[in-house]
Amino acid sequence: MLVLSRKIGQSLLIGNDIRIKVVEIRGQQVRLGLEAPDDVPVVREELHREVADNNLRATAADPAAVADLAARLRRHAPRGGSSNGDDR
Amino acid sequence: MSPTVADRECRSALQRSAPTVVYFDRGLPGYDGLRRWELVERDETRPLRWLRSVEQPQLALPVADPALLLAGYPPAIPSGVWSRLGEGSEGRSLCLVVVQLEAEGASANLRAPLVIDPQTMRGEQVILDDGDWPVRFEFARPEQAAAHSGTGRSPACSSSAAR
Numbered sequence: 001m002l003v004l005s006r007k008i009g010q011s012l013l014i015g016n017d018i019r020i021k022v023v024e025i026r027g028q029q030v031r032l033g034l035e036a037p038d039d040v041p042v043v044r045e046e047l048h049r050e051v052a053d054n055n056l057r058a059t060a061a062d063p064a065a066v067a068d069l070a071a072r073l074r075r076h077a078p079r080g081g082s083s084n085g086d087d088r
Numbered sequence: 089m090s091p092t093v094a095d096r097e098c099r100s101a102l103q104r105s106a107p108t109v110v111y112f113d114r115g116l117p118g119y120d121g122l123r124r125w126e127l128v129e130r131d132e133t134r135p136l137r138w139l140r141s142v143e144q145p146q147l148a149l150p151v152a153d154p155a156l157l158l159a160g161y162p163p164a165i166p167s168g169v170w171s172r173l174g175e176g177s178e179g180r181s182l183c184l185v186v187v188q189l190e191a192e193g194a195s196a197n198l199r200a201p202l203v204i205d206p207q208t209m210r211g212e213q214v215i216l217d218d219g220d221w222p223v224r225f226e227f228a229r230p231e232q233a234a235a236h237s238g239t240g241r242s243p244a245c246s247s248s249a250a251r
Contacts, residue, residue, distance in 0.1 A: 039168070039171070041172075051199065054188060054200075055118035056118045058186050061149075061187075067132045069194050069228060070136045073228065
């Protein structure tokens with residue numbers, strides 16, 4: 001991993017269009033400013049990992065248990081099926 | 089043809105029981121290499137649906153229309169998502185959430201909704217900045233199952249003002 005020292009207000013460029021700027025340092029916390037093009041999503045790594053773990057667990061769901069859950073949703077949702085198609 | 093009618097046709101295209109393939113440019117978190125997923129509906133798991141990998145069909149995530157679970161969702165989506173999904177995707181895109189079985193009941197990942205443009209058939213699992221939306225929003229616990237019966241309102245995803 002490349003390690004660089006930066007002072008408050010200084011930045012790094014990754015490629016031509018991603019800029020990371022040190023905005024503030026407070027104790028153990030560093031505040032960073034980020035500029036990236038629209039096609040580059042920026043996300044906290046631990047959150048990405050949490051969503052990934054959640055997805056991995058979801059694919060392991062027992063289909064019979066999902067069917068049970070669906071049956072309960074059908075009982076409690078009077079209108080039954082998905083409402084995505086009901087336009088305003 | 090009015091845009092509203094076109095929207096409705098696109099939406100119903102996603103509701104047909106025939107599988108519908110959605111292209112996720114970056115895959116899904118945890119499944120980064122898998123880009124093509126199809127929405128599958130099965131009688132026994134309705135109103136839930138499955139997002140099943142085309143490349144690895146043994147992989148499928150249960151997904152739900154969030155309107156079945158709570159009101160006031162989906163929240164604002166960062167504008168970058170719309171440029172990635174394609175011009176005009178804002179306003180016609182669908183929102184689904186990944187469902188997780190829990191010890192009691194189930195949870196839905198409200199922090200990372202699946203946003204799907206039914207016209208371009210491109211999708212993205214958007215990880216929201218807003219920490220108010222939990223990765224595990226619990227619903228359908230036995231004692232509270234009746235509390236979340238959905239509102240019947242299912243707003244299209246909209247853009248956030250900021251960003």
